[in-house]
Amino acid sequence: MLSAFVRAFRTPDLRRKLLFTIGIMVVFRIGSFLPTPGVSYTNVQACIAQSADSNTLLGLVNLFSGGALLQLSVFALGIMPYITASIIVQLLRVVIPHFEALHQEGQSGTATLTQYTRYLTIGLAILQSTTVITVARSGNLFQNCTVDVIPNDTPVTIAIMVLTMTAGTGLIMWLGELITEHGVGNGMSLLIFTSIAARFPTALWSIAGGAGGVGKFIIVMAVVILVVALVVFVEQSQRRIPVQYAKRMVGRRMYGGTSTYIPIKINIAGIIPVIFASSLLAVPGLIAQFADKTQPWVVWLTNNVATSSAPLHLVLYSLLIIFFCYFYTAITFNPDEVADNMKKYGGFIPGIRAGRPTAEYLDFVISRITAPGSIYLALVALVPTITFIVLGVGTNIPFGGSSILIVVGVGLETVKQIESQLQQRHYEGFLR
CATH class of the missing domain: 1.10.3370.10 (SecY subunit domain)
Structure with a gap:
């Protein structure tokens, strides 16, 4: 595996793809630490230090966001709304015949289903961001924490927070698609991999x-x-x-x-x-x-x-x-x-x-x-x-079974894609 990565960085085209993918991952991690407008960063850090454990209800979302959820950052929702939307659209193929017909149409039908997934992702992001902010205002996001993480909870501030978190989810979705198109591997999977590995x-x-x-x-x-x-x-x-x-x-x-x-x-x-x-x-x-x-x-x-x-x-x-x-x-x-x-x-x-x-x-x-x-x-x-x-x-x-399955699965798939691209560029055949 290490030799494959060394040969990949020696190939100019593949090196550009790898560096582009790493750059998107860095941007994704920076957004996970940027606080949402209206959130007291000092109070959030104090609550994280005081809390012995995270709320089990939001533990899965916090896992897939790389810990950004409990920090109420711009990327607090992570990739979870997109995962949920993808699962819902896939399940709807069984219930709605139109979705199954689109799936069988090939590339054009798949593009339409992808567009439905994007719209549903934004809707779920609005719903989930509202839920997270409501839980944070009620004081149930952290245990053993007495300070307010949202000092100014006016309707305008709450609306700005919901809009910011929803926009962050849309940006994450766009970054994942950029990796899939111009980088190496599946963009959404690699962003989940980054979130889990960062912890x-x-x-x-x-x-x-x-x-x-x-x-x-x-x-x-x-x-x-x-x-x-x-x-x-x-x-x-x-x-x-x-x-x-x-x-x-x-x-x-x-x-x-x-x-x-x-x-x-x-x-x-x-x-x-x-x-x-x-x-x-x-x-x-x-x-x-x-x-x-x-x-x-x-x-x-x-x-x-x-x-x-x-x-x-x-x-x-x-x-x-x-x-x-x-x-x-x-x-x-x-x-x-x-x-x-x-x-x-x-x-x-x-x-x-x-x-x-x-x-x-x-x-x-x-x-x-x-x-x-x-x-x-x-x-x-x-x-x-x-x-x-x-x-x-x-x-x-973050060493649970789901984390290990995701990290190992994404790692194996990414290495396979790198090796396949190396074979395309270094295949000699019978004539050198």
């Missing part, structure tokens, strides 16, 4: 020099390395279904007769089930936060469901991950569509008839592969959290 040094220092000590730091790093190795092993694994294409005559030339395969990953759903499960389990915390905290059912809900270290919370978390793995895989991989495309171009799986039998066989394979894939995803999400609870180093450090 690693602080987390390492808090474990080694504060809550844990050297012994707990070594144990945490050992667990993280083992989980990373597991993620790399599983994410690189494939079930390859062989496909044979029959020979056919087109005019005076013969086409087909080739053999290929359908690569099916063990974890088709990726990180989406973890995000779905975390978002759904945040709802009880939201209910408990605005309800009467003296009621017995609110106390039970807070202690058993809303608390991330509670056994019932961990069980529900793992079950929801397994459920959403099957749910999202069924949405993203359509066996009937794959079987129809194979039949259209004269392809078939050896030993399986084309058409409906092929779709049933693909559905059978996907169901069997998703079972270990969902269990693997639940283990990756739970093992670091349980380890950190046992060691007593906190559950909000």
Whole structure:
């Protein structure tokens, strides 16, 4: 991998793309520290220092914003509105036939869906920024904090804050698209990677020099390395279904007769089930936060469901991950569509008839592969959290299963793209 990066910087065109990508990442991190107009930067830093832990309701958003949410910066919402909008548009393909028709139109339909995603991102940014500002005004954004982070909460100031955070989300979306078009890798994924990786040094220092000590730091790093190795092993694994294409005559030339395969990953759903499960389990915390905290059912809900270290919370978390793995895989991989495309171009799986039998066989394979894939995803999400609870180093450090999945997945994909571009520029063939 290191040799690939060295060769990449020796190639002028690829070096420009890498430097452009790094420059956008730097701009993204600078925006994460710029305070929103109307926010007292001094009081925010004092609240961060006083709070032992972040609000679990906004922990996921704070993770994807690289800690910018708790600082109420210009990029406080991070990339989360775009992720939510993309998931919603993808799910609407199942519900609205027009969206599915646009998806099947090819490049023009995809461009229209992308435009819908942008509009929905801005709408969600307005909603989420209003929610964050409301929580900050109520004093529930930080624990054990008595100072006001928004001293002047007039309607004009609140409107300016909502407008600034929404504009910051639009700017992040534009920066991600710039990386995709002129840089290396997927822009949105790299910005998420930057947000999560930026919190690693602080987390390492808090474990080694504060809550844990050297012994707990070594144990945490050992667990993280083992989980990373597991993620790399599983994410690189494939079930390859062989496909044979029959020979056919087109005019005076013969086409087909080739053999290929359908690569099916063990974890088709990726990180989406973890995000779905975390978002759904945040709802009880939201209910408990605005309800009467003296009621017995609110106390039970807070202690058993809303608390991330509670056994019932961990069980529900793992079950929801397994459920959403099957749910999202069924949405993203359509066996009937794959079987129809194979039949259209004269392809078939050896030993399986084309058409409906092929779709049933693909559905059978996907169901069997998703079972270990969902269990693997639940283990990756739970093992670091349980380890950190046992060691007593906190559950909000950015070494959770979702963080490791994103960082490793984006890193592998980016390295693959760099290597593919290197092969295009340094391929010699038979003649030098």
